[in-house]
Amino acid sequence: xxGIRYLENTDIYIIAMLIGLTLLHCVFARRVFKSQANLSTNxxxxxxxxSLFLGPIGYYAYHGLIPLDKLPND
Numbered sequence: 233x234x235g236i237r238y239l240e241n242t243d244i245y246i247i248a249m250l251i252g253l254t255l256l257h258c259v260f261a262r263r264v265f266k267s268q269a270n271l272s273t274n275x276x277x278x279x280x281x282x283s284l285f286l287g288p289i290g291y292y293a294y295h296g297l298i299p300l301d302k303l304p305n306d
Contacts, residue, residue, distance in 0.1 A: 257284055260291040268304040 261284040264276065271279070282290030 253287070257287040260284075260287055263291065269298060270302045270304075271298070 261280050264280040264283050267276070267279075269276070279291075279294045282294050284290075286293070
């Protein structure tokens with residue numbers, strides 16, 4: 233008895249939450265990739281990796297370390 237036909241509701245919810253969490257992490261990594269911040273490639277890659285692995289926590293933790301003169305004016 234294997235396959236998606238025999239999954240419990242809880243299993244389906246867990247799978248859906250994991251997919252959502254993965255998408256959230258990808259969205260924050262994309263925000264770094266599209267960012268206009270004046271950073272070196274190495275720093276931007278580090279920020280992207282932190283955002284990809286830690287999601288919003290990594291994004292905003294590194295964002296707080298960037299000097300304001302490196303960020304574009306809004």
